[in-house]
Amino acid sequence: MSRRLVLFLGLILLAGLVGYSLTHRLLPAPATDAEGRHRWLCDEFNLSPAQSARIDALQASYAPVCAGHCDAISRAHAAFDAATEATARTAALAELERLKILCTEATRAHLHAVAACMRPEQGARFLALMEPRVMHSESHTGAPALDGRP
Amino acid sequence: MPPTTDPALSALLRRADPAGSIEPLPPEGFAAAVHRRLRARASVSWWARLGLAREILPFASALTLVGALAGSGLAYAAQRSHTTTVHAAAYARSIDPWLMHGPALASLH
Numbered sequence: 001m002s003r004r005l006v007l008f009l010g011l012i013l014l015a016g017l018v019g020y021s022l023t024h025r026l027l028p029a030p031a032t033d034a035e036g037r038h039r040w041l042c043d044e045f046n047l048s049p050a051q052s053a054r055i056d057a058l059q060a061s062y063a064p065v066c067a068g069h070c071d072a073i074s075r076a077h078a079a080f081d082a083a084t085e086a087t088a089r090t091a092a093l094a095e096l097e098r099l100k101i102l103c104t105e106a107t108r109a110h111l112h113a114v115a116a117c118m119r120p121e122q123g124a125r126f127l128a129l130m131e132p133r134v135m136h137s138e139s140h141t142g143a144p145a146l147d148g149r150p
Numbered sequence: 151m152p153p154t155t156d157p158a159l160s161a162l163l164r165r166a167d168p169a170g171s172i173e174p175l176p177p178e179g180f181a182a183a184v185h186r187r188l189r190a191r192a193s194v195s196w197w198a199r200l201g202l203a204r205e206i207l208p209f210a211s212a213l214t215l216v217g218a219l220a221g222s223g224l225a226y227a228a229q230r231s232h233t234t235t236v237h238a239a240a241y242a243r244s245i246d247p248w249l250m251h252g253p254a255l256a257s258l259h
Contacts, residue, residue, distance in 0.1 A: 013217065015213070015214040015215070015218040015221065018218060019218035019219065021225075022222070022225075023225035037237060037241050100252060103252065129238050134246045
């Protein structure tokens, strides 16, 4: 009887491994382009067409703000790279710190505005998922491409 | 007729011929009958030889299906979690200028 039990358990394990492997290979990789992100947002947080349209409008109005901040960061970074004296470098670093705080606050405000378009429980889940990713503390800061962190 | 073979002999006969009968053999010519059964195993079909497998095939099929479904479910849940992480990171990068362009300030000091 114990041999049968071992055989059955081995069969379940083997079938489970095969099922896991096949499913893992067949499922498509996530698409992270703009359309993929939009589709994910709608599916993940069960957005109605009206909610989706409101969020799209918010994104469109936020885009120029984001672009302005991007330019400011690029200018400050260029100023830092070009600075040769200690005082100039200190000033450039202070400007980068200021921009970091500004970006963090602007992004958090945008996230809260997006969350307000969702149902309350979905909005709370959205904020729980997204806010930690835009909180740029001292221990986790910088663009992924530069410091290698996700 | 009361059974004349003991349990150990019954087990021996079943191992020799799983699909065969283990009805008690008469005492007379018992050894010859056992010998005949063991020799007859060579002419038993594969289907008969797989008697044990035939017995457990339905149950084994059900277990295989359950195992495969459980494995698939686990893979789907893992992929779903991974997808959420990837999309959340991509979305954050798309709306946060500092994630897009900000330098690692610690490295600049």
